[in-house]
Amino acid sequence: MKNRDYTPLLAELAEAYARRSPRSRALHEQAIRYMVDGGSHTLRLVQPFPPRIAAAHGAWLTDEDGHRILDFWQGHLANVLGHNPAVVTSTLARAFADGFGLQTGFTDRLQVEVAELLCQRTGAERVRFTTSGTLATMYAIMLARAFTGRDRVLKVGGGWHGGQPWALKGINFQATSGFQHLESDGLPATVADEVIVTRFNDPDALRDVFRQQGDRLACFIVEPFIGVGGFMPATHDYLHTARTLTHQYGTVLILDEVIAGFRFRAGDLGALYGIRPDLATFGKIIGGGMPVAAVAGRAEIMELAGGRAGGGRVKFSGGTYSAHPASMLAAKTCLTYLVQHEADIYPRLGALGEQARQTIRAAFAEEGIPVHLTGTGHDLALHSSMFMLHFPYAPTAPLNNPEDLFDPAVCDTTLSHKMLDLALLVEDVFVLHSHGGVSTEHTAADIEFLGEACRRAARRIKPYL
Numbered sequence: 145m146k147n148r149d150y151t152p153l154l155a156e157l158a159e160a161y162a163r164r165s166p167r168s169r170a171l172h173e174q175a176i177r178y179m180v181d182g183g184s185h186t187l188r189l190v191q192p193f194p195p196r197i198a199a200a201h202g203a204w205l206t207d208e209d210g211h212r213i214l215d216f217w218q219g220h221l222a223n224v225l226g227h228n229p230a231v232v233t234s235t236l237a238r239a240f241a242d243g244f245g246l247q248t249g250f251t252d253r254l255q256v257e258v259a260e261l262l263c264q265r266t267g268a269e270r271v272r273f274t275t276s277g278t279l280a281t282m283y284a285i286m287l288a289r290a291f292t293g294r295d296r297v298l299k300v301g302g303g304w305h306g307g308q309p310w311a312l313k314g315i316n317f318q319a320t321s322g323f324q325h326l327e328s329d330g331l332p333a334t335v336a337d338e339v340i341v342t343r344f345n346d347p348d349a350l351r352d353v354f355r356q357q358g359d360r361l362a363c364f365i366v367e368p369f370i371g372v373g374g375f376m377p378a379t380h381d382y383l384h385t386a387r388t389l390t391h392q393y394g395t396v397l398i399l400d401e402v403i404a405g406f407r408f409r410a411g412d413l414g415a416l417y418g419i420r421p422d423l424a425t426f427g428k429i430i431g432g433g434m435p436v437a438a439v440a441g442r443a444e445i446m447e448l449a450g451g452r453a454g455g456g457r458v459k460f461s462g463g464t465y466s467a468h469p470a471s472m473l474a475a476k477t478c479l480t481y482l483v484q485h486e487a488d489i490y491p492r493l494g495a496l497g498e499q500a501r502q503t504i505r506a507a508f509a510e511e512g513i514p515v516h517l518t519g520t521g522h523d524l525a526l527h528s529s530m531f532m533l534h535f536p537y538a539p540t541a542p543l544n545n546p547e548d549l550f551d552p553a554v555c556d557t558t559l560s561h562k563m564l565d566l567a568l569l570v571e572d573v574f575v576l577h578s579h580g581g582v583s584t585e586h587t588a589a590d591i592e593f594l595g596e597a598c599r600r601a602a603r604r605i606k607p608y609l
């Protein structure tokens with residue numbers, strides 16, 4: 145680890161940004177009078193203040209100051225068809241004009257159709273919708289605990305499954321404890337012991353945990369392509385070891401597909417590994433831009449939430465906006481479109497994603513800045529449209545799991561998490577924490593624009609390394 149002082153760079157960037165964005169700045173000053181830190185999602189609150197977005201079409205945003213910004217964040221990676229795709233907005237506009245869409249509180253045909261589609265595309269036997277990925281993982285864990293009668297939840301270090309109690313351990317790397325600490329005050333005291341954190345893509349570590357406490361593990365929740373934790377696909381060996389061990393010990397395997405679902409194919413990613421989980425969670429892309437999430441899986445487990453077979457043992461009974469009609473209409477429209485155009489969309493997304501990764505790598509290399517790009521898939525997780533930048537201190541450092549990528553002694557996380565977003569934003573490119581993905585609306589010209597922005601950002605950063 146080198147001692148890099150970014151204070152002058154940060155001041156330079158913040159000044160350049162403030163100069164060009166007076167309206168966003170004024171709105172931020174207003175915002176902090178009413179909202180915690182001036183917004184409702186901490187990650188979105190780019191420092192010193194976030195750009196306030198006024199319009200968004202396809203790959204591009206327009207902010208309140210009139211800048212056109214090329215966006216790779218794309219709605220937390222939900223907007224795989226780009227922002228406000230006509231196929232979804234025109235369907236919603238017609239429905240609203242006909243007086244359909246906001247009459248929440250009933251059941252309708254649409255949610256049946258979306259549920260059927262999800263089951264067909266993922267091999268799940270039952271689906272229940274909810275409104276966020278966070279709720280989906282929480283309910284999946286409750287179902288697993290009730291089904292097994294066990295208390296322990298196994299997850300991987302760096303794995304983000306939303307802000308619910310069982311998911312709030314082992315997310316951010318700390319020099320002293322790695323991924324072994326709680327992330328929040330106010331959690332039930334049991335979480336510290338009940339949640340066990342293992343290492344992503346390390347089958348030996350998984351075997352050890354199961355050998356020691358497999359008969360106490362209610363579930364293993366893991367992403368087939370780890371998102372926030374580093375944008376890396378699980379290896380074939382890892383997921384198959386997970387499936388074998390969970391079978392052997394009667395533990396519920398939950399694949400969290402909130403990012404991966406419908407991102408690599410028009411269905412779950414687990415299928416490409418030949419893995420059928422007991423439960424899977426979906427969100428983001430499945431909503432077509434609206435707040436839709438789902439738990440999907442084996443009938444025997446899912447029915448614990450139902451009044452018929454399960455006696456409503458698990459209170460996954462729904463909320464005001466569950467299967468909201470306008471959301472279901474957006475979901476149906478988006479999923480149907482993805483299924484119909486699957487053969488065209490996914491190879492194109494993958495090719496553009498690869499072009500983005502290569503372009504970024506080349507831009508930083510030109511300035512002599514070693515950058516490690518994750519997001520690349522492999523022979524099973526083909527067509528990855530995502531990228532994440534990491535800046536290792538030593539070019540030969542092994543970077544195979546979140547423990548390497550997020551250790552500030554190994555990679556310059558200040559650069560990737562604090563400096564780069566702003567350095568790119570002043571070049572009209574939006575990424576968050578150095579990660580992003582392409583949508584169907586990004587073009588080769590957009591990737592060139594990204595490359596130019598990276599080159600200019602690299603030039604600005606270089607003197608501080």
Ligand code: PMP
Nearest residue numbers: 276277278304305306371402403
């Ligand atoms: N699981 C994964 C893998 C996620 O990436 C996220 C969100 N980034 C969640 C769950 C939580 O989803 P939400 O933000 O919709 O609550």
